[in-house]
Amino acid sequence: MSDSNRTDFINPSIFILLGIPGLEAAHVWISIPFCTIYAIAILGNVTILFVVKTDPSLHEPMYYFLCMLAITDLVLSTSTLPKMLSIFWFSSREIDFSACLTQMFFIDCYSMMESGIFVAMALDRYVAICVPLRHSSILTNTVVSKIGLAMMLRGNILIMPCPFLASQWSYCRTNIIPHTYCEHMAVVELACTDITISNYYGLSVLLCVHGLDVIFIAISYTQILRAIFSLPTKDARLKTFGTCSSHLCAILTFYVPMIFTSLIHRFGHRVALPFHILIANIYLLVPPMLNPIIYGVRTNQIRNRILWLFTHKRT
Incomplete structure (x- = not known):
């Protein structure tokens, strides 16, 4: 630890993750809700995967995309929380330089993949509501597979430059990261060279890729809402909107x-650091927990299948 705090290194072999600076005394207490969230996320997403796999009636594009979302959520939460808990519980703050860049890549890559999956799910809802008679011919299993592959390739190709650029900088001041995980900007800001390329590239990816995804989703739902409001009865409109x-x-x-924490790190320098770190962790941990709950409760087929599994086992 003493060697890692000195300023006579060019590239560190390890980084030191501080956790949540200023709240060290509360680390154990903070870990309790985080650990609970992680457990619920694992249980919920594994349940979604199991239910869809075992029920042939759910082998449809909507549920295939939901399985992709569940896998993405599992990777996102697992890439951060185990190390975070080791910091909170055992003060194990060291992380290897290459492991830090790998964690950075997985977080950014799978965040982008999740964004793309939401676009694909919006497309599925658009086709199902606006052109229902052509749904099975447009979103075939082959098309769904190609969409999933495209989202994976997009994430890998566009995010790979981030850890690559980060590995090229010289870290000659400190290797201490005031965070619970290796967030892209939290790492590159430690470099003692000009990081303009990393900063602008990361911001461009955020605005262009995620921004375009939000626009595509907004366009899809604009058309969906127009189709819903054109339905003849109120019950039909409510039922369709419920889907x-x-x-x-x-x-x-x-x-x-996601947008909040990304903009705060670049522009919100007056925001308290503990608050920023907590928001960054909520972004990575809460959606993987909520997604299976939201879809499990709101989707009749999944909810009924889960209830059937429990009642069937009891009998």
């Missing part, structure tokens, strides 16, 4: 904290 409400809730829980 979209879970997706809208999941979108809000993902995009709002």
